[in-house]
Amino acid sequence: MPFYRCLIPPDSLSYEQRREIAVAFTDVHCGISAAPRSFVQVVFLEVSGSGEIADSHGSGAMRYDTPYFIAGGNRAGRHPQVKRRILDGLLEKFSEIAGVPASAVSGRISEAPASWTMEAGRILPEPGEESAEWHARAAPAA
Amino acid sequence: MIDFECTVQEGCVGERLRPRLAQAIEAACSEVLGAESGPVSVSWVEARKGFGFRGGEPSTTSLVRGRIPDGCSRETRGRLLHALERSWRRITGAAADEVIVSARDRGWTG
Numbered sequence: 001m002p003f004y005r006c007l008i009p010p011d012s013l014s015y016e017q018r019r020e021i022a023v024a025f026t027d028v029h030c031g032i033s034a035a036p037r038s039f040v041q042v043v044f045l046e047v048s049g050s051g052e053i054a055d056s057h058g059s060g061a062m063r064y065d066t067p068y069f070i071a072g073g074n075r076a077g078r079h080p081q082v083k084r085r086i087l088d089g090l091l092e093k094f095s096e097i098a099g100v101p102a103s104a105v106s107g108r109i110s111e112a113p114a115s116w117t118m119e120a121g122r123i124l125p126e127p128g129e130e131s132a133e134w135h136a137r138a139a140p141a142a
Numbered sequence: 143m144i145d146f147e148c149t150v151q152e153g154c155v156g157e158r159l160r161p162r163l164a165q166a167i168e169a170a171c172s173e174v175l176g177a178e179s180g181p182v183s184v185s186w187v188e189a190r191k192g193f194g195f196r197g198g199e200p201s202t203t204s205l206v207r208g209r210i211p212d213g214c215s216r217e218t219r220g221r222l223l224h225a226l227e228r229s230w231r232r233i234t235g236a237a238a239d240e241v242i243v244s245a246r247d248r249g250w251t252g
Contacts, residue, residue: 058252
């Protein structure tokens with residue numbers, strides 16, 4: 001379910017930087033939540049200037065006016081402070097690895113109920129309701 | 143009105159398959175939600191090779207995310223998700239862990 005779309009200027013990040021950011025996002029997300037690492041999806045989309053992108057977990061659009069933007073989507077039900085910690089962690093890691101000032105990166109995370117998503121052939125459990133069996137069945141990263 | 147945005151990884155779901163996948167999405171929505179739920183539109187986003195990751199590794203996963211009319215029961219939504227997942231895997235040959243399907247209420251603000 002964790003789905004992070006990184007909007008970046010064309011040719012701004014190397015493959016190694018993108019991969020390092022994807023690993024860092026996985027570390028941040030899984031260090032705070034109970035999600036299996038293999039569930040963290042990170043996609044980089046090259047865009048120019050400011051604009052908006054459709055919300056992956058809500059009905060509207062996310063507007064951005066920084067060169068780099070993280071459009072996140074997670075399971076609903078986490079405490080707002082937890083959600084804030086995840087976003088802060090992502091922003092910090094992105095800025096550090098991309099080598100850009102913090103002011104050049106912004107982001108937002110929207111949420112949707114877990115039961116609205118099927119992953120690896122199963123409806124997702126709500127945060128905090130993940131069983132040991134569910135973790136065991138979670139697919140390895142690929 | 144129903145709309146789906148499919149994010150696929152370059153080289154994993156060829157353009158040749160996309161019309162069939164769009165038809166399958168429309169058929170699943172019509173079968174489970176009823177034809178009166180409105181027209182179905184399907185759009186595509188392709189992550190270039192080296193631009194999509196899962197668990198920090200290059201990804202082969204497709205994300206099929208849709209918006210459907212509000213008020214769907216849990217049971218009906220579950221049937222829709224299963225129908226979409228089955229169709230996607232049958233057409234693409236993807237493994238179960240290579241497709242994520244979701245259907246959220248149109249009125250859900252996120």
